[in-house]
Amino acid sequence: MKYILLICCLVCLGIQSYAQLVVRIDEDKDYIQLLEKRLKESKTDSAKAINALRLSYFYKKYQKMDLSKQRLHQGVALAKGHRMMEGIAKYFEAYSVLGTEDLAATDSRLISSDSLLKDIHDPEAKKYQSGVWIIRGLIKQLQGNEKEGMKAYINHALPLAIESKDKFSEGNANKFVAISLLNANERVKANEYLKRALQLFQEAPSESDLTKLEGILEVNIILAENNLHLNELIVARKHLDASYDVLKNYPNSNVFLFYYYPEGVYYEKMGKFQDAIHSFDKAIAFQSGRTENFYINRAKFAKFTTLKKIGRNNDAIAVMQDLLKSSTLLPNDRNNYSNLLAQTYAKVGNMREAYNWSQKYIQVSDSLHSAGFKKDLLDLENKYRSAEKEKQITQLRAEKQAAELTQKNQRLWVWLLAVGAAVFLLAFLYLNNILKNQRRTNEFRLKEMDQERELQVTKAFLEGEDKERQRIAQDLHDGLGGALSGIKMKLSGVQTNFQSAEIENSVEQLDRSIVELRRIAHNMLPSNLLRSGLEVALKDLCTALSNHHTQIELQTDGLSQNLNQHYQVNIYRIVQELLSNALRHAEANHILVQVIQNEEQVLITVEDNGKGFDLDHAKASNGMGMSNIRNRVNMMKGNLDYDVMPGEGTIVNIELAV
Known part of the structure; x- marks a missing residue:
């Protein structure tokens, strides 16, 4: 399960999680009274506004919604006129x-x-701007865009918090970067940011001691859990003990719900399975006023795995069945849990239930832990580190330049010589640049000429190929076709005088040969293309290639009857080749062909719902089909684009100039 659901319960922002829980040790009544006193006694609208707005936050945190709305409206009204x-x-x-x-x-x-x-x-503006980007990053994560969430934290929230010089804000931003790294399973890197966050929270001055304690407590619990994953049990125990030292003074705090889970994992790793189950049971029993939430669900899952480990499979099944009733499970978790339940039923010999639950299992890859996702987040983190180093380098350069300026009068003659040398160098570079540009221009023109020659050769080749196809098709139809028809007529005449099975079979074979010959001649150059035009030829092609396995749908619009015949042949050949590839390889049951003419541009789209293919492999193999399509597209100065979706189909888009 992703840590995004844990970080929704922010200490400093009070954001509600997917399960609608807010981290809270106790109600800070003293600080609320202090803010109310300041609101009453403040002399300026700005001072009154900030106190009213802070009160709105704390009232919402403690579920006093009417007071929260009242103070929010008051703060918004007082803020008007001050940017x-x-x-x-x-x-x-x-x-x-x-x-x-x-x-x-x-x-x-x-x-x-x-x-x-x-x-x-203004430092205060930067502090709240950092908070803005933290919530924006959280929203991106809740929308499933972990990469954009990480960008918000590391490119905006953290630099702004550092600029504000507010240690609490900087600690909070470090915590969010760490949790994004945890989602990418980069636990060692995450630990660095978590330790930095803990240090900043401990050093941060705060008017609300409880708010500061909540920040320290939350990071300690996350550090405990992360070190358990890293098998650093001694370090994890230290953070658990530090958390409990705070929590034992607040027995009604809902933070125990977050604490019991890593405590149970610690006992499980130590081999104290009954203690582990007891900790998970305490978390499950801690409903916090609600029937289900993420923290209770993950405690149930941990209890399930521990029960399986000690062989209590029937008890584990009961826990998992209860867990699968939750409406807050992520789809990927629900699928995996169904699979685990099926496996557990199989272990106890209940093959009927094992089969039923296995049917509900749909394997879904978790994009959060894919190599691409991890690389994106690590790239962002590395860029942030590089930017920080660049800032240090820039600062050192600035200090060096300041030192040099103090000696300017003593080294004036050096600067004069340097200026002269610089002028000479600039002149040299300018002339050199002109020569380079001229050389690049000449190279570009030569390349353009080579490409034009190549297009002309391709065009001549394709035109020659089409003419040869036409000649062979004509010869087959008029010559060999006529000869076969004559033979058939003679045999038919003989058949009327002599009733012979062999003669009848020969006539039937000649019929099939004549049909096949006409089909071959038609494919080489369809007569209906020359007779009735491109649109009719394409309709006949799609109808002829459709079968009981694959339906081919044609949509045309704006095709001109006056279109150059060679262009018509080219377009026909492109569509013919694309359909041939789809029918041979795609295993699709539906193919959509669109041919649309818009003035001097023809757009071709061939879309199937088949299994897709490996585009890189197909390009590397340089097959005749793809090569012919590419050559015809290039000849018409067009663009060719493949959109391959493995398991879902292929879309080919072509733009041609006519």
Whole structure:
């Protein structure tokens, strides 16, 4: 399961998760009273606005929704006329509707906030702008776009938090980068960001001691869980103990729900299976006012795997059946759990249920852990590190230039010589650049001429090929076809005088030979193309190639009767070759052919719902079919594009100039 569901329960932002839980140790009544006092005593609208907006956040965190809305409206009204405060107010508006409004609408509010804050060089503005990008990244993750989420955190939220010099914001941004790396299974790299986040939370000054404790507690629990995955059990135990030292003072805190899971995993890895099951049971029993959520579900799954490990398969089956009733499971998790339940039923010998659950299993690859996804996130993280090093290099350069400027008067003669040398160098480079450009221009013209010659050769070859096809087709039809027809007529005459089975078989064979000969001649150059035009020829082609396995649908529009006959032959041959490839290899039951003319452009699309193919392999093999299509497209100065979807089909798009 992805860590995105854990990070939705932000300490500093109070964002609600997929399971609608908010990390909360206890209600910070003292800090709320302090904010209410400041709101009442503040002299300026800006000061009143920020206190009202902060109160709206805390009231929502503690489920006092009427007070939260009241303070939000008050803060928004007081912020009007002050650009920075309007941007901060937009941020709090977005936070207030997160989880209750369409994600795209929430993101629109955040974009407005970012637009208002981005040109304001104030640490407070940068702090809230960092928060904007954290929620934007979270929205991208909730929409399934992990890469864009990582971009938001590492390219925007973290640099802005550093610029704000607010340690709590910087710690929060580091935590989000770490969790994106955890989603890519890059646990060692994630640990670096988590340790940095923990250090920053510990060092950060805070008016709300509980908020600071919640930040430290959350990172400690994530570090414990991550180190368990890395089999660093001693380090994991240290973070579990640090978490419990805080939690034992708050026995009603819902953070125990997050704590029990890594505690159970720790016991399971230590071989203390009963203790592990007991920890998972405590998490499952911790409903937090709701019947199901992500944290309870993953505790159930951990209990299932532990029961299987100690051979209690029937108990494990009961747990998994209960888990599969959850409406909050991700599709990939539900599929995998169905498969695991089928395997467990098979272990206890209940093959009927094993078969039933195996039928519900659909194997779906988890894109979150694919090599491409991991590479994208690691590239983003490496780019961020490179950018940080570049900043340091730039800073050192600036310091060096400042030192040089202090000695400018003493080295004036050196600069004069340097200017002269620079002028000479620039002149040399300018002349050299002119020569290079001239050489490039000549090379380009030569290349263009070679391409034109190649096109002419291809055109001549294809025209010659079509003429030869026409000649052979005519000879076959008029010569050999006429001869065979004459033989048939003579045999038919003989048959009337002599009733012979051999003669009757010979006549039938001649009939089939004549039909086959006409089909071959028609394929070499269909007479209906010359007689009735391209549109009719294409209709006849699609009708002739359709069979009980594959239906071919033709759609045409705007085909001109005055189109150059050679272009008509070319288009016909291209469609014929594409259909031949699809029928031979695609295993499709439906092929759609579209041929549309728009003034001096012809658009061809051939789409099938078959199994697709390996495009790179097909190009490397340089088969005659693809080569002929490419040559005809090039001759008409067109573009050819293959869109291959393995298991779903192939779309070929061609644009031709006529």
